[in-house]
Amino acid sequence: MVLSRLPVARVLCVVLMCFVAVFVLSGCEEKVYVFVNTEYTVSAECPPGCTNTKVDFGDGTIKNGTPIGNNRYQASHTYTTPYDYRQVKCSCDNGNTWHDKAKVVVMKPKMKLEIFGPLILDPNNHYSESRGIRVTAVDPRNGNTFPKFVGTVNIAEDGTSIYSQNGGILPSSITFTASDQGVKTFGVESLADAKVPFTTKPDPAKIKTTNYEVYGGQSLEVEQWVDNNGNGDVDWCEYWVLAMLSNYHTSGSDAEVRFITGLVTHVGPDIWEANTYGKMDWDSTRIKINPAATNHRLDTNDQLTMTVLHESRHVYQSWETNQNVGTDHGDGPDNDDDPRLFFPDGDRLPEQVTYTSANNPNGIQDGVDVGNGDGDHDDYSTVAEPAIEDDADEFMNNYK
Numbered sequence: 001m002v003l004s005r006l007p008v009a010r011v012l013c014v015v016l017m018c019f020v021a022v023f024v025l026s027g028c029e030e031k032v033y034v035f036v037n038t039e040y041t042v043s044a045e046c047p048p049g050c051t052n053t054k055v056d057f058g059d060g061t062i063k064n065g066t067p068i069g070n071n072r073y074q075a076s077h078t079y080t081t082p083y084d085y086r087q088v089k090c091s092c093d094n095g096n097t098w099h100d101k102a103k104v105v106v107m108k109p110k111m112k113l114e115i116f117g118p119l120i121l122d123p124n125n126h127y128s129e130s131r132g133i134r135v136t137a138v139d140p141r142n143g144n145t146f147p148k149f150v151g152t153v154n155i156a157e158d159g160t161s162i163y164s165q166n167g168g169i170l171p172s173s174i175t176f177t178a179s180d181q182g183v184k185t186f187g188v189e190s191l192a193d194a195k196v197p198f199t200t201k202p203d204p205a206k207i208k209t210t211n212y213e214v215y216g217g218q219s220l221e222v223e224q225w226v227d228n229n230g231n232g233d234v235d236w237c238e239y240w241v242l243a244m245l246s247n248y249h250t251s252g253s254d255a256e257v258r259f260i261t262g263l264v265t266h267v268g269p270d271i272w273e274a275n276t277y278g279k280m281d282w283d284s285t286r287i288k289i290n291p292a293a294t295n296h297r298l299d300t301n302d303q304l305t306m307t308v309l310h311e312s313r314h315v316y317q318s319w320e321t322n323q324n325v326g327t328d329h330g331d332g333p334d335n336d337d338d339p340r341l342f343f344p345d346g347d348r349l350p351e352q353v354t355y356t357s358a359n360n361p362n363g364i365q366d367g368v369d370v371g372n373g374d375g376d377h378d379d380y381s382t383v384a385e386p387a388i389e390d391d392a393d394e395f396m397n398n399y400k
């Protein structure tokens, strides 16, 4: 009989001691796991007539038991510090005799960090990359959600400095209340610059909790300059440039800018070349942008806008030079019907007079600065290319 009854009693104790430890004086001591800052209740049974019951919680706290009927008493305590374990004892006779009741392991929850929900680009804030981060307070032993967790969890980057750039957002803390049920979500917003101007996008941000350990031990990595639509281009840049083109094309006040931006049919692929803001391949209607070019991320000094306009102008120039005689756009002398504008290497020039931005290339010579005199375009091997660049710059400066 003894051999069969003892295991049953022990199983009963294990089952009942998950959150409320139940003790009988015959002895039933088990390890009990409780969370820090969470009320832990011990109940004990004493012989009939006991009135001076006590519980020693093992951390210097001794409380009187409160009768709850059927010769049972209970007391509650909240541990505020994690412990490997604390020996909890009960007394039915005012502390004259103590009975070991439980070894209580006081655990801190860990915080599980996950990206939650879709990436959102905010067109009202430079197409910032906004993400949800879900924090779940979990049992460090198994990762199960700890729904009773309340308190403040501090948040920081782990060795990275993504959200401190350009007015990005990372909350320094979040506070769990009872209604959160151990799960809370917060938002981050990134406007990080290139890691290396012109060539390298930013590394992923790493986010951690600082006053609770991260479950799994690894800080959460948050990719930057995401290509969510999978076409190879950085989304913030792609969508921003498309929006710029669309705005000019649909609501530009001037016919020239409306027409020219409407010729651009594709944006991308991104280019990542030193000192290169954008590119346009002749005979195409595609512009290529370098997201990492200096001042592109925030369009500082209208740099991204200028790159878009400049490359769009090249699309127009290409389109113009490929028109057959008689189908020119506009009504003036044109690169393909004015013999002055043919050059030995086959380069041609955009139409001169249809639009006000068009440059007058008459008289330009190889190696001579043209147009605005800034010296940028005088190092080409032909005389046509400086004029093409100068024309694109004039257009860009007119409409930026």
Ligand SMILES: [Zn+2]
Pocket: 310, 311, 314, 389, 392
């Ligand atoms: Zn150019």
